[in-house]
Amino acid sequence: MNIIIPMAGRGSRLRPHTLTVPKPLVPVGGKPIVERLAEDIVAMSTEKVNEIAFVIGDFGEETETQLLAIAERLGAKGHICHQHEPLGTAHAILCGKQCLNGPVVVAFADTLFRADFTIDPNADGVLFVNQVENPSAFGVVVTDANGTIEDYVEKPAEFVSDLAMIGIYAFRDGNRLHFELQRLIDENIIKGGEYQLPDALRHMTQNGLRFEPGNVTEWMDCGNKAATVDTNQRILALTASELHTPSDAVIENSVVLPPCYIGSGVHIRNSVVGPHVSLGERTIVENSRIENSLIQTDSVIQNKVLSNSMVGAHARIIGQPADISLGDYNEIQ
Incomplete structure (x- = not known):
């Protein structure tokens, strides 16, 4: 299994803490956010992680060395991939295309979580979601009567679902995901100047691929100062016996x-x-x-x-x- 961690954003909502340090390397509970994220995926996965692609901006050699060391500590080969322009979530994942083969987990680096990583053998993937009170602020999934995902709606103005996508995705076939992401680029399927992952997911669903929502037991956001302080509190509580x-x-x-x-x-x-x-x-x-x-x-x-x-x-x-x-x-x- 491979992991792709898109983390090229500027972290504007967490300034001034991201003026000198990329947001995913801000420590929470004594450890950088991205290191905790990668560790948690490795620990929760039932398959060995072979490669980890970190999709970054121009963060400098010191950051790149630190990220490669994280992958090495987890027994995986690390790759540094660059997203030079903010062209959306689908484009960010495609920047890590050398890891888009076989089973792959895509994890955006401003979220920490706890979940069951077991994938139904009849499903093509799992999109991890969390039930929220204000779905209009999130991208949500719509499920059918059997609990299978049938649509993806970004920040719905009217209620369609309260299952928010948290930025963690597990795919059985990375090659198929690669094909769908490249299709968005080739056909210039773009919204607001960005290539969006939900457009690829929708096309895959319409063509018969089956995705299920995965429930998380903990969802911890590190998007801004208040959320990061709260996440620090929850991480310390979860790891109290290790401190x-x-x-x-x-x-x-x-x-x-x-x-x-x-x-x-x-x-x-x-x-x-x-x-x-x-x-x-x-x-x-x-x-x-x-x-x-x-x-x-x-x-x-x-x-x-x-x-x-x-x-x-x-x-x-x-x-x-x-x-x-x-x-x-x-x-x-």
Whole structure:
């Protein structure tokens, strides 16, 4: 089995955190989003993963080396593929065409999930979906009476289904998917300046291929700051038994409320940290209270109360201790 991970987007909704780091490499729970995604697919799959194609923009040599190392750690051969123009989801997948053979999983790199990866032997693939309250904000699938997908609707103005596609797809025949994606390019089937995967899926369905919706037990989005903070919370809860404080971390006169990820070389002094906090390597926290937040590597937090926050690498937040004389019935906000 092969995996294609399109991740060439700019990550605009997650700025400023994506100004210096591509969004899929932003750590959540102490590990880059794309690494968690690839690990989860490998762990959930019943087949060995042979190759992983990372479809990226111009992210630089350091990023490319990091991605190839992720594939190697998972026992797969990594490929770096470039999408130089934002020409849509179908075009992005086609950029990883060297992996479009045999069984293939396509996983867009702003989603983490938990699901059963078993494919019905009578089906041609599985499109993983999640039931949502606001389907007009998503691309959805429409199923027939037998639960087989019969149509794909992008952001329906009127209700047709509440099964939102989450950006994870498993195909039995990567070669057929390759053919259908190339057909969109050759026949210039384009919408809004982009070649879209649902157009290929619709044509495959109309020609007799059978796709089923796959249910996920967890769907975690990393599209913006609030969603990423929430995903960090859920990842820490799911992996709580795997979290351990490294031997070189220094915790002085402080309390760490689990679950928390504490990176190597972290210093915590006179503080309360947690629950649901990730502290990147070598970060320093002093005289502070932090909960439900992500702090990346080599940052300093002093004299602050942080909640539901996301702080980048090499950042400094220095508050000032207050010496206050406050009378009765006064209020400071």
